[in-house]
Every structure is written in C-alpha cells, then in structure tokens.
Amino acid sequence: MAHYGYFNSTIAPVDQLAVGITDLGLLRGYGLFDYFLTYNGRPFQWDWYWERFQNSASRMHLPLPLSKDRTYAILMDLLDRGDATDTAFRFVMTGGYSADSISVEQPNLLILAESIHPVPAVQYEKGIKVILDDYVREMAEVKSTDYKRVILMAEAIRSAGASDLLYQKGGEISELSRSNFFLVKGNQIVTPDRHILHGITRRTVIQLAQRDFQVEERPVLLSELYDADEAFTTSSTKKVLPITQIGELTIGDGHVGPVSRSLLAQFNEVIETW
Amino acid sequence: MAHYGYFNSTIAPVDQLAVGITDLGLLRGYGLFDYFLTYNGRPFQWDWYWERFQNSASRMHLPLPLSKDRTYAILMDLLDRGDATDTAFRFVMTGGYSADSISVEQPNLLILAESIHPVPAVQYEKGIKVILDDYVREMAEVKSTDYKRVILMAEAIRSAGASDLLYQKGGEISELSRSNFFLVKGNQIVTPDRHILHGITRRTVIQLAQRDFQVEERPVLLSELYDADEAFTTSSTKKVLPITQIGELTIGDGHVGPVSRSLLAQFNEVIETW
Numbered sequence: 001m002a003h004y005g006y007f008n009s010t011i012a013p014v015d016q017l018a019v020g021i022t023d024l025g026l027l028r029g030y031g032l033f034d035y036f037l038t039y040n041g042r043p044f045q046w047d048w049y050w051e052r053f054q055n056s057a058s059r060m061h062l063p064l065p066l067s068k069d070r071t072y073a074i075l076m077d078l079l080d081r082g083d084a085t086d087t088a089f090r091f092v093m094t095g096g097y098s099a100d101s102i103s104v105e106q107p108n109l110l111i112l113a114e115s116i117h118p119v120p121a122v123q124y125e126k127g128i129k130v131i132l133d134d135y136v137r138e139m140a141e142v143k144s145t146d147y148k149r150v151i152l153m154a155e156a157i158r159s160a161g162a163s164d165l166l167y168q169k170g171g172e173i174s175e176l177s178r179s180n181f182f183l184v185k186g187n188q189i190v191t192p193d194r195h196i197l198h199g200i201t202r203r204t205v206i207q208l209a210q211r212d213f214q215v216e217e218r219p220v221l222l223s224e225l226y227d228a229d230e231a232f233t234t235s236s237t238k239k240v241l242p243i244t245q246i247g248e249l250t251i252g253d254g255h256v257g258p259v260s261r262s263l264l265a266q267f268n269e270v271i272e273t274w
Numbered sequence: 275m276a277h278y279g280y281f282n283s284t285i286a287p288v289d290q291l292a293v294g295i296t297d298l299g300l301l302r303g304y305g306l307f308d309y310f311l312t313y314n315g316r317p318f319q320w321d322w323y324w325e326r327f328q329n330s331a332s333r334m335h336l337p338l339p340l341s342k343d344r345t346y347a348i349l350m351d352l353l354d355r356g357d358a359t360d361t362a363f364r365f366v367m368t369g370g371y372s373a374d375s376i377s378v379e380q381p382n383l384l385i386l387a388e389s390i391h392p393v394p395a396v397q398y399e400k401g402i403k404v405i406l407d408d409y410v411r412e413m414a415e416v417k418s419t420d421y422k423r424v425i426l427m428a429e430a431i432r433s434a435g436a437s438d439l440l441y442q443k444g445g446e447i448s449e450l451s452r453s454n455f456f457l458v459k460g461n462q463i464v465t466p467d468r469h470i471l472h473g474i475t476r477r478t479v480i481q482l483a484q485r486d487f488q489v490e491e492r493p494v495l496l497s498e499l500y501d502a503d504e505a506f507t508t509s510s511t512k513k514v515l516p517i518t519q520i521g522e523l524t525i526g527d528g529h530v531g532p533v534s535r536s537l538l539a540q541f542n543e544v545i546e547t548w
C-alpha cells in the first residue's frame with residue numbers, strides 16, 4: 001500500500017522522502033515525535049494529541065512550523081491519497097539542519113501516514129509477558145525520539161519470551177518502553193503518575209475506568225505487583241492489553257481478568273463510534 | 275569548500291547525501307558516532323579511534339559493515355577529493371532502516387569529511403567559563419548520538435556567558451557535554467574515570483602528563499574545585515583548553531595556568547609531527 005508523507009511543505013510518497021545528513025535528529029538525537037491512529041477516517045483524540053505534541057515541542061524549545069488547522073488539513077490530505085479508510089500518523093520533528101552540527105536553526109517536520117500494525121489477537125486472549133528493567137527514561141514526559149533502551153534490550157526481551165520491558169527504578173514502576181502501566185486490585189485501579197509519558201490512551205482509559213472504579217494516579221511500587229488481581233498496558237496501538245506475567249511473577253491467576261477485558265470492550269466501543 | 279561523504283557504499287558530495295525517513299537514528303535515536311581530525315594528511319590516533327568506534331558499535335549490538343583497512347581507504351579517498359590537506363571526519367552509524375520502526379535489520383553507515391572548526395584563539399588565552407549541570411549521560415561510555423541535553427541547555431549556557439556544561443551528579447563530576455575534564459593541584463593531575471566517554475585526546479594528554487605529573491584517573495568531587503590550581507578540558511577540536519570559571523567559582527587565580535599551557539604546547543608538538 002502506498003503511503004504519503006509531508007516533509008517541510010512537500011507531500012510525496014513516503015519512500016521518496018529523505019532527510020539531509022546534517023539533521024540534528026540524526027546527528028544528535030534531538031528530535032520528538034507523536035503517533036496516533038484514525039478511526040472512521042478521523043484522527044482519534046486529535047485535540048489531545050495536538051496539545052501533547054505542542055507541549056513536547058515547547059519543552060524542547062522547538063517552534064512548531066504549522067498551526068493546528070493547517071496540520072489537520074495535511075492529515076486529511078495524506079489520508080485521502082492513501083487507499084484505506086484509516087491510517088496511523090507519525091509526527092517527527094527534529095532540531096533541523098545545523099551548519100555546526102549542534103546549533104538549532106529551524107526544525108524539520110515530518111508527518112507520515114503509515115500502515116496500522118494491530119496487536120495479534122492471541123495477546124489479548126492470553127496476555128503478554130514483560131520483563132523488569134532497572135531504568136527510567138530521561139525527560140519521560142516529552143515524547144522524544146530516545147528509544148535506545150528498548151532497542152538495546154531487544155535480544156534480552158526475545159530470549160525471555162517476553163514482549164516488552166517494564167521500567168522500574170529504586171522499586172518504583174514507571175512505564176513500559178512505549179506504553180503506560182496499570183494495576184487492578186479489587187475495586188481499585190492504580191497507574192504511575194511520574195517519570196512517564198502521559199499517554200492519550202491512558203487518559204481515555206482513566207476516564208472510562210472512573211465510571212466503575214476508584215482510579216489512583218500515584219507512584220506505584222514493585223511490591224504492589226504481588227497482590228494485584230490484574231495488570232494491563234495502554235497505548236494507541238495496544239489499546240488495553242493484559243499483562244499476565246512480569247519476569248518470573250505471574251499476575252493474579254495468570255489469566256486475562258474481567259477488568260482488563262471490560263475496559264478493552266469499552267475502549268473498542270469508543271473508537272467504533274468515534 | 276566541497277566535502278565528500280560515504281553512505282552505504284556510495285561516495286558523493288555531502289550535500290547530495292540523504293537518509294530515508296525510516297532510519298532508526300532519526301526515528302528512535304538509535305545511533306552512534308565518532309569524530310576525529312587528520313594532521314599532515316593522516317587520521318590522528320586512527321588505531322585508537324577505530325578501536326573506540328568498534329567498541330561503541332559492539333555495545334549497541336550493531337555489526338560494523340566495513341573492515342578497518344577498507345574504512346581507512348575510504349577516508350583517504352574522501353580526503354583526496356577535498357581541496358585541503360587536512361579535514362575532520364565524522365562517522366555516524368544508526369540502527370538502519372526499519373520496517374516496523376523499532377527492529378534493527380542492517381545498520382546505516384555514514385562517513386563524512388567536514389571542515390575543521392578550530393577553537394578561537396582568545397579562548398586559549400583567557401580560558402573558558404562553563405556552568406554546572408545536574409546530569410549524567412546515559413551510556414556515557416558509548417559515543418551515542420544522544421546530545422539532547424546540551425542542545426536543550428543552549429539558552430542557559432548563552433545567558434550565563436558560558437561555553438559549555440560541566441556535568442555533575444550527587445557531587446561527582448563526570449565530563450563536559452562533548453569533552454573530558456581535568457583538574458591540576460600542585461604536582462597532581464586528576465580526571466574522572468567513570469560516567470565518561472573515554473576521549474582519545476584525554477588518553478593522549480594523560481600519556482604526555484605522566485612524564486612530569488602524578489596523574490590519577492578516579493572519581494572527582496565538586497569539592498575539589500575549590501582548591502584546584504587549574505582546570506582544563508580535552509577533545510579532538512579543543513585539544514587542551516583551559517577552564518578559568520565554573521559557574522560563580524573562579525579556578526585558581528582566574529588566569530590560564532602554566533600546566534594547561536605546557537600540555538597544550540606538548541599536544542601541539544605531537545600533532546605537528548604526526
């Protein structure tokens with residue numbers, strides 16, 4: 001399937017887009033991104049994603065070259081040029097081209113339409129395994145392009161038969177490598193509130209969960225894993241994905257629990273009618 | 275001046291080189307680099323730079339696509355195509371193009387010839403000012419492309435009238451943003467030995483200093499700044515550059531000291547006869 005992308009005022013097929021080699025994202029890791037899906041041809045939670053992207057840009061001192069409305073028009077243009085009703089969008093904004101390889105002059109902004117890679121159904125049925133990693137992301141609140149850690153740990157994840165990392169530092173849990181973390185215990189749902197990227201799916205799920213549960217956003221400790229009934233992770237791609245094993249520890253009875261199942265069903269309702 | 279670069283088996287003028295937008299260096303910050311100069315047409319300390327680049331690549335699980343000899347031949351080719359006797363070389367190796375934006379398939383390797391940007395003479399005469407920053411680089415031993423911090427702090431550095439950051443964490447000094455740190459106290463020269471990139475200029479200067487001084491590689495504390503006679507920083511571009519002010523603290527009598535001066539002279543002798 002052909003996808004189109006926008007790069008500094010030009011729209012072209014994605015495989016024809018390229019970035020010059022003095023880009024500070026490439027040379028110095030100075031970049032941020034965002035990623036979201038459309039449902040029924042409309043960007044899901046667009047207001048929230050734009051707000052977050054704006055906030056990341058501001059925290060990295062990069063002026064946004066496009067207004068919200070202009071950006072939305074570009075998204076619709078890219079979607080129209082593709083041959084599917086829905087798509088994934090990736091924003092990548094870097095420090096731009098730099099004559100001295102270190103000073104920011106003007107950001108480079110890429111907006112890419114991409115295929116959606118849904119999570120295999122079996123992972124929703126069985127839950128996933130993650131492994132603990134003694135790590136906390138630098139500037140976790142900003143969706144920077146810094147994902148070195150999970151790529152570096154790819155082999156460790158694979159050899160443990162796991163799907164991802166669960167970051168903890170000093171016994172405090174933060175997040176998975178690209179998604180947020182929740183624990184369920186009775187009528188209570190807890191999720192870390194610091195050293196995390198504030199996920200838009202996390203925010204959506206918290207709103208849904210508040211109708212039936214007591215939801216607490218607060219520091220979550222490793223020790224709380226031992227008596228949790230359920231655990232799950234949220235992201236735009238994963239939606240509400242149950243976690244049934246964390247390292248050697250089985251969560252609850254090791255099966256996908258009713259709360260995870262119900263929240264996934266509620267989330268699916270939201271996107272179906274988006 | 276026209277510079278040439280090598281990218282995945284192709285040699286072309288640098289401004290014609292571009293990287294596709296699925297590169298993991300760009301999308302995920304998964305990249306490493308190295309940087310060195312030639313003197314008298316020969317790459318300075320080539321054996322040591324190659325060893326370090328190999329080591330960084332291995333730590334990031336990226337297989338080097340070229341042998342040492344083949345790489346050297348490319349360097350000579352790039353130098354020949356330029357119009358100067360000497361040049362700077364930058365290696366950039368990333369996780370390569372990735373279909374799913376996260377899995378490493380085959381690295382991308384860039385080798386660029388660049389203009390040398392010498393430090394202004396006044397900085398050697400007066401010394402530079404740096405400001406302290408409560409930070410330690412992640413995987414400092416690997417020359418990754420992660421230089422977010424110093425770009426993020428550019429305005430703070432400028433507004434303090436400083437040239438760079440000096441990283442410290444919990445009272446322990448590590449390094450400047452792109453160079454190593456030394457203190458002089460009487461006949462003793464100390465330099466941090468952990469949470470640092472092991473600079474090639476650092477290694478060269480230690481060898482020179484050992485002829486006349488007692489050199490210690492060990493953790494260096496902030497408290498040691500107060501009674502130091504001199505401070506300086508080393509890198510391929512900076513050579514031996516005196517630091518006369520650290521935040522509000524004046525080092526020694528605030529003038530460039532005889533040890534920094536002598537080590538710079540000795541370093542200049544080494545490169546003149548390289």
